Structure formats: structure tokens, C-alpha cells
Amino acid sequence: MEIQQDMPLAPFTTLRVGGLARFFAEALSVDEVREAIAFAKGRGAPLFVLGGGSNLVIADSGWPGLVLKVGIPGINHRHGRGTAYFDVGAGETWDDFVASTVQHNCSGVECLSGIPGSVGATPVQNVGAYGQEVSDTIDSVLALHIETGHEEEYEKADCGFAYRSSHFNTGAKGLYVILRVTFALTHGGEPRIAYADLKKHFNSRGEPTLAEVRQAVLDIRASKAMLIQPGDEDSRSAGSFFKNPVLTAPHFDQLNEKARARGLQIPSYPALAAKRKVPAAWLVENSGFPKGYGNGHVGISRKHALAIVNRGGATAEEIVRFKDEIQRRVHEHWDVRLEMEPVMVGFEQSPVASFRR
Numbered sequence: 142m143e144i145q146q147d148m149p150l151a152p153f154t155t156l157r158v159g160g161l162a163r164f165f166a167e168a169l170s171v172d173e174v175r176e177a178i179a180f181a182k183g184r185g186a187p188l189f190v191l192g193g194g195s196n197l198v199i200a201d202s203g204w205p206g207l208v209l210k211v212g213i214p215g216i217n218h219r220h221g222r223g224t225a226y227f228d229v230g231a232g233e234t235w236d237d238f239v240a241s242t243v244q245h246n247c248s249g250v251e252c253l254s255g256i257p258g259s260v261g262a263t264p265v266q267n268v269g270a271y272g273q274e275v276s277d278t279i280d281s282v283l284a285l286h287i288e289t290g291h292e293e294e295y296e297k298a299d300c301g302f303a304y305r306s307s308h309f310n311t312g313a314k315g316l317y318v319i320l321r322v323t324f325a326l327t328h329g330g331e332p333r334i335a336y337a338d339l340k341k342h343f344n345s346r347g348e349p350t351l352a353e354v355r356q357a358v359l360d361i362r363a364s365k366a367m368l369i370q371p372g373d374e375d376s377r378s379a380g381s382f383f384k385n386p387v388l389t390a391p392h393f394d395q396l397n398e399k400a401r402a403r404g405l406q407i408p409s410y411p412a413l414a415a416k417r418k419v420p421a422a423w424l425v426e427n428s429g430f431p432k433g434y435g436n437g438h439v440g441i442s443r444k445h446a447l448a449i450v451n452r453g454g455a456t457a458e459e460i461v462r463f464k465d466e467i468q469r470r471v472h473e474h475w476d477v478r479l480e481m482e483p484v485m486v487g488f489e490q491s492p493v494a495s496f497r498r
């Protein structure tokens with residue numbers, strides 16, 4: 142495995158910002174992951190684990206240690222009674238895996254079509270969209286503990302899955318390299334049509350197949366620039382930049398009251414309202430940041446209020462200043478603190494494995 146030096150990181154991200162990695166390696170096997178870790182340990186270099194770079198803001202100063210891109214391949218599937226198990230290498234492209242499940246007529250991840258990035262990153266923030274989350278179908282996660290070198294098989298119940306979070310981005314943040322994820326899907330199962338946009342799409346059009354649902358999700362995502370498409374400047378983003386805030390009951394009531402007093406109504410869907418989850422996009426748009434806002438290097442996507450886009454030539458510093466401004470204004474207007482969804486890399490080193498000689 143080749144270890145490269147001073148590698149520009151921006152091209153490895155969908156937002157296209159970030160400086161150089163002091164060292165960079167791509168591991169195509171577990172042995173190569175081990176080799177890379179040994180290299181970082183030997184140099185006392187901090188390690189950052191990279192997937193497809195679609196959920197990152199990398200600092201202009203780059204990364205002072207080793208960036209390890211996990212490229213472990215492989216999609217293997219086996220059948221149990223009605224359940225199809227897929228063992229998938231962490232380096233597989235997520236959407237290629239989704240496409241293969243649909244080809245095999247297995248349901249469970251069809252609504253997650255078109256999410257960029259690698260399979261290995263999906264448990265980290267428990268990716269979700271259009272009524273499905275990976276935690277619905279993850280059976281287990283095989284992860285290598287960076288300090289001890291042990292491979293640990295995490296059963297789903299031990300992964301600590303919640304909305305956009307898991308053990309891997311909270312308590313055990315930066316401690317593991319995920320090597321493989323096993324999914325349990327339903328062979329011949331029905332597609333899930335729970336989300337309003339999907340229901341509308343299929344309104345009175347019979348019973349759609351898995352392939353039709355996958356295509357509908359891809360089309361809806363493309364219309365919102367939530368599908369990476371070369372030439373679509375609005376997709377030069379890190380996806381949704383903020384999580385939907387989950388409020389306490391009194392806070393939720395206060396917010397509704399505030400909105401009513403201003404003649405506004407917070408959009409509410411049963412699934413959101415039940416958890417007192419507020420659409421972050423609504424908060425952003427109603428704090429002075431409409432779709433298409435901004436005319437410099439950085440702005441809001443013309444197709445999605447939650448996506449901060451690099452309109453060309455943006456720096457990480459500009460992105461961070463812009464997101465700070467949004468957070469400040471949303472707090473001023475609505476007394477709600479928006480939490481970032483993407484991971485900040487190189488702004489501080491504490492949350493990732495850092496080796497001292």
C-alpha cells in the first residue's frame with residue numbers, strides 16, 4: 142500500500158473544500174488498514190478515517206496526520222428464511238449496494254437510494270431518508286479498534302442507533318475503522334412508501350415495485366440537488382447541513398406559539414410531530430435564508446434550504462462563517478440551536494485517534 146504525502150483533500154469531498162493531508166493512504170483490505178494504523182502509530186500522527194467525503198467540512202489547513210481512505214470491496218449475499226443477508230465491504234459505494242439489493246428483489250434500503258458515500262460510513266450517523274434509516278436493516282457491524290487492533294462484531298442492539306447518531310459518532314467517536322456491515326433485508330418484501338413526497342408521487346398509481354420506488358427516490362432527490370450530479374452546482378454540498386432539532390414539549394409549544402404570532406405555521410408531518418422534531422429547513426428559510434440565498438462563493442442551494450453549497454472557489458473558513466451566521470440568526474429568531482450534521486475535520490484534533498510516540 143502506497144503512503145502518499147501532501148495530498149489535496151478537497152477532491153475527495155463533495156463540498157470541495159479543505160487543505161492537504163500530511164499523509165494519505167487507501168486501504169483495500171483489512172491487512173492494509175492495519176498497516177496504515179501501524180504507520181500512523183509509528184509516526185505519532187493523528188489518524189482520520191475517510192469514506193466518500195460526502196459528510197465532511199475539511200479545514201483549509203488540512204489534516205496534520207494520516208488520512209486513511211477505506212476502500213475494502215465486496216458485496217456477498219446469502220439467504221435465510223425470507224431474510225437476505227448482505228455482507229458488504231466498508232469501501233463499497235452505498236448506492237451501488239442499494240441498486241444490487243433492488244436487483245435481487247430485496248426490500249429495506251430502497252428509500253435510501255442516491256445517498257452519496259460509502260457503506261462503511263452509513264452506520265456512523267445512521268443515515269436516513271424518505272422513511273428509512275440504515276438502523277432498520279443493519280444486522281451487525283464489524284469494526285477494528287484502532288488502539289487495541291481487535292476486530293469487534295457489533296450487533297445492531299449495541300450500536301446505539303438514534304436519529305443521525307450511533308455509538309460510532311458519539312461515545313466511540315474516532316475509535317474504530319468500520320470494515321464491513323451486514324444488512325438483513327426482506328426477500329420479496331414490499332417497498333416502503335411512508336414519506337409524503339413518495340406518497341404523492343405514487344398517488345393512486347397501484348402498487349409500485351422496488352425498482353419504481355428506487356427510481357422515484359432518485360428523481361425526487363435530483364429535483365432537490367440531493368443527488369450528486371456533475372454540472373449541478375447545487376449538489377456541491379455536504380447534503381443537509383443541519384439536523385432537524387428535537388425539542389422538549391414546552392419548547393415545542395413555545396416555538397409553535399411564536400410562529401403563530403408571526404402568522405406562520407411550522408410544517409408538521411405525523412412522524413416529525415410525534416417526536417417534536419422541527420424541520421430545520423423551515424427554521425433556516427424563516428430566518429432570512431431563502432433557497433438560492435448568497436451571491437459569493439458560498440450560499441444556500443437553489444433547490445434545498447438545508448444545503449450549504451460551494452458555488453466555486455469557496456474556502457472552509459467561508460463555509461464555517463456562513464453556517465455560524467445561519468445558526469446565530471435561527472437562534473435569534475426562534476430560540477432554537479441548530480446542530481451541524483457534517484463532521485468538521487482538522488479544526489480540532491480531539492475527537493479522532495491521535496497517537497503519541
Ligand SMILES: Cc1cc2nc3c(=O)[nH]c(=O)nc-3n(C[C@H](O)[C@H](O)[C@H](O)COP(=O)(O)OP(=O)(O)OC[C@H]3O[C@@H](n4cnc5c(N)ncnc54)[C@H](O)[C@@H]3O)c2cc1C
Pocket residue numbers: 155189190191192193194195196197211231256257258259260261262263265266267268269270317318319320366367368369376378379380381484
Ligand atoms: C448531496 C448529498 C445528499 C445527502 N443525503 C443524505 C441523506 O439523505 N441522508 C443522510 O443521512 N445523509 C445524507 N448525506 C450525508 C452523507 O452522504 C452520509 O452521511 C454518508 O453516509 C457519508 O458517507 P461517506 O462515505 O461520504 O463518509 P465521509 O463523509 O467520508 O465520513 C463521514 C464520517 O464517517 C466516518 N467514516 C467514514 N467511513 C468510515 C469507516 N469505514 N470507519 C469508521 N468511520 C468512517 C468519517 O471518519 C466521518 O466521521 C448527503 C450528502 C450529500 C453530499
